[in-house]
Amino acid sequence: MTPRPFVDIAAQAGMSPEEVISCVDRWKQEGTIRRFGAMVRHQRLGYTANAMSAWDVPEGRSEEVGRILAAAPEVSHCYERPRAEQWDFNVFAMIHGGSPEECEKVAAGLARRTGIDNYSLLYSSREFKKISMKYFIE
Amino acid sequence: MDATDKKLITLIQSDFPITDRPYAAIGRQLGISEQEVINRIEEIMKSGEIRRLGASFDSRRLGYTSTLCALHVPPEKLEKAVAAINSYHNVTHNYERNHYYNVWFTLIAPSRERIGEILMEIEKSAGVGPVLDLPATRLFKIQVDLPVI
Known part of the structure; x- marks a missing residue:
């Protein structure tokens, strides 16, 4: 440097x-x-659990629910995405915490606040790749 | 990492000075010298808490499109599928997750057509699929810095 x-x-x-x-x-x-x-490695900074939370939100409520999920400081990313075969969730929020229990607590709080009780937490068990995109190299 | 390192990371995560001598500017804010800022950042990067220092672009504003993909891969095909997926520079994140759809990756490409091609190639070469292609329809929050605790 x-x-x-x-x-x-x-x-x-x-x-x-x-x-x-x-x-x-x-x-x-x-x-x-x-x-x-600086792009940090969250895992090295104590955020050892990251849960991809997926929520089954009625179409008309996604804007409102998305905003509530996005407002949580533990949530880094929040998107609405289409549903798919064997995948009946349409709003995604990445939750970061020090343990799975912490992530579950955050999700339970968000479920209470939004009134959406059909949700699932998918934890990453292995990181296969994490890079920054290089543009215009095609 | 000491308290100064944590302050340093917090500062340069969100507010890296775009000036001729950024490390001198950071040093003034933290009450340490330019050289000490550089030394500390080099140490932190060596130990791995900082992955990279630079720009993160909004892919849409550069004319690119992105999506999140999910895939069910049986254990005996996992290695081959991961190698096929990771071979694309367009794949920036790829994780194993605890679900029937056990492989989740993000894809950034110049067009929806290119995304379709890549997904077809992955399905074909690894003998897996179909890949779920879940492009965002609404954005509520993108990549916000987490506090350094």
């Missing part, structure tokens, strides 16, 4: 450091860059 990382990037990209900095700034403001900084 060097004290002036944007100078290094600029050299590789054939741009000036000022151009790189203003580009990154602009992309951040526009939302093209969602975040700029």
